[in-house]
Amino acid sequence: MSFAARFILYYFIIFVSEARVQEYSPVCRGLLSEELIKEIGSYRHVKDEIFRYVLDGDFKRRTYDELAKFVDIFGGRPSGSKVLEDSIDYMIQLTQQEGIQDIVTEDVEVPHWVRETEKLTMVQPRIKNISILGLGKSVSTPSNGLSAEVIVVRNFDELEKIPDKDVEGKIVLFDPKFTSYSETVVYRSQGAVKAGAKGAVASLVRSIAPFSINSPHTGNQNYEDKVKKIPTAAISLEDADLIRRIYDRKEKVVLNITMSSTYDTKISRNTLIDLKGTNYPEQLVIVSGHIDSWDVGQGAMDDGGGLFISWAAPLILKRLNLRPKRTLRSIFWTAEELGLVGAYAYEEKHRDKNHNINFIMEADGEGTFAPRGLVVGGTSKARCIVAEVLKLFESVNATTLVESNSFGTDIDVFIKKGIPGATLHTSNERYYWFHHTAGDTMNVEDPDELDLCTAFWTSVAYIVADISADIPR
Numbered sequence: 001m002s003f004a005a006r007f008i009l010y011y012f013i014i015f016v017s018e019a020r021v022q023e024y025s026p027v028c029r030g031l032l033s034e035e036l037i038k039e040i041g042s043y044r045h046v047k048d049e050i051f052r053y054v055l056d057g058d059f060k061r062r063t064y065d066e067l068a069k070f071v072d073i074f075g076g077r078p079s080g081s082k083v084l085e086d087s088i089d090y091m092i093q094l095t096q097q098e099g100i101q102d103i104v105t106e107d108v109e110v111p112h113w114v115r116e117t118e119k120l121t122m123v124q125p126r127i128k129n130i131s132i133l134g135l136g137k138s139v140s141t142p143s144n145g146l147s148a149e150v151i152v153v154r155n156f157d158e159l160e161k162i163p164d165k166d167v168e169g170k171i172v173l174f175d176p177k178f179t180s181y182s183e184t185v186v187y188r189s190q191g192a193v194k195a196g197a198k199g200a201v202a203s204l205v206r207s208i209a210p211f212s213i214n215s216p217h218t219g220n221q222n223y224e225d226k227v228k229k230i231p232t233a234a235i236s237l238e239d240a241d242l243i244r245r246i247y248d249r250k251e252k253v254v255l256n257i258t259m260s261s262t263y264d265t266k267i268s269r270n271t272l273i274d275l276k277g278t279n280y281p282e283q284l285v286i287v288s289g290h291i292d293s294w295d296v297g298q299g300a301m302d303d304g305g306g307l308f309i310s311w312a313a314p315l316i317l318k319r320l321n322l323r324p325k326r327t328l329r330s331i332f333w334t335a336e337e338l339g340l341v342g343a344y345a346y347e348e349k350h351r352d353k354n355h356n357i358n359f360i361m362e363a364d365g366e367g368t369f370a371p372r373g374l375v376v377g378g379t380s381k382a383r384c385i386v387a388e389v390l391k392l393f394e395s396v397n398a399t400t401l402v403e404s405n406s407f408g409t410d411i412d413v414f415i416k417k418g419i420p421g422a423t424l425h426t427s428n429e430r431y432y433w434f435h436h437t438a439g440d441t442m443n444v445e446d447p448d449e450l451d452l453c454t455a456f457w458t459s460v461a462y463i464v465a466d467i468s469a470d471i472p473r
């Protein structure tokens with residue numbers, strides 16, 4: 001490729017993949033009619049009304065207070081657990097108390113993996129206890145644990161180059177440098193399979209995080225049928241660095257690992273709350289978050305915040321007597337953490353009517369820090385309509401449109417089917433500090449930032465559900 005062509009491509013990738021709306025506008029020139037642009041601009045007063053109600057009116061701090069009450073009562077809400085089902089019942093009751101009756105639940109079969117004993121000790125060159133968190137669906141070790149020498153690798157290529165006979169009977173530690181979550185997370189999700197295929201007896205992964213106070217980060221991983229399932233867990237950045245340093249000095253590192261867990265399936269539920277549209281009730285704009293969380297921490301950030309701003313949207317519109325032309329449906333997905341299970345079940349169950357989903361939104365993957373805009377999946381024209389809507393949020397600096405077609409959250413299931421959608425984009429710099437750790441608690445959340453998220457989320461959902469134009473596919 002010529003230098004000029006490469007420069008143009010580079011420019012395109014940098015500036016179009018994360019563009020503020022002002023920069024995004026040239027891409028849209030000619031795609032939207034003047035009438036539509038004018039119509040979207042006319043929603044400024046409605047947006048202002050929603051912001052006043054949430055930031056200075058009756059709803060001020062309500063999202064934070066309700067979220068705090070919820071996570072303090074239930075704590076972590078793992079897939080398949082009774083506490084998750086109790087928390088779903090609680091949300092239904094809370095919504096009914098607010099005068100919204102149009103609520104249904106849909107049963108979903110979900111994985112139920114329960115962590116029991118987890119203990120890791122370095123026994124050579126010295127005794128040291130190492131904090132671990134088993135990864136989702138990990139199998140157990142023998143009951144008295146297993147001891148083995150460690151091999152440390154940065155990536156899958158390094159592991160591939162080591163002869164199988166040198167991996168057999170060992171524990172593989174994947175020690176990847178954190179670049180982005182989507183790039184680095186493969187060492188968590190596929191590490192056990194790659195190590196198991198070469199004969200390792202267990203695998204460990206350096207937590208998928210850029211920062212740590214000796215905190216391991218859990219998360220899901222997937223075995224493959226043909227490969228022997230081996231126990232797998234995450235360790236902290238500090239302990240991964242420690243083991244790496246000793247290993248690089250050519251000293252032998254021996255670990256003893258004991259893990260036990262149980263695994264079966266249970267019935268859980270997706271929850272659907274409708275604010276019926278005035279003109280096209282069969283057409284849907286969906287706002288959503290997942291109600292399940294990891295067992296450690298409170299699941300306040302992932303995804304309690306997203307859950308509660310999506311709970312608030314229909315409620316606020318009802319209070320303000322703002323009924324959009326299309327139906328606004330709020331969905332609380334179940335069992336996201338163990339593989340988007342609730343989302344897949346919904347898509348399959350409603351497949352013959354999914355042409356009615358005009359736009360699908362989920363607040364997950366960046367927390368509910370100060371809103372900055374939306375990550376949008378869909379056609380250029382779909383993105384241009386959303387970009388025009390985002391122009392209304394300049395005063396709160398939430399006009400950024402990030403292009404993506406892969407979000408790592410529930411709505412991927414729908415985007416892949418060609419349904420346009422978006423996730424909330426926030427000032428997410430600290431998100432992966434807390435993600436999937438015992439530190440995912442209410443202390444991460446801020447009442448003013450949550451109010452901004454609620455107001456932004458509700459306004460965008462209302463405008464998209466009410467404008468004359470459909471979001472095209």
Ligand SMILES: [Zn+2]
Binds near residue numbers: 336364
């Ligand atoms: Zn999440």
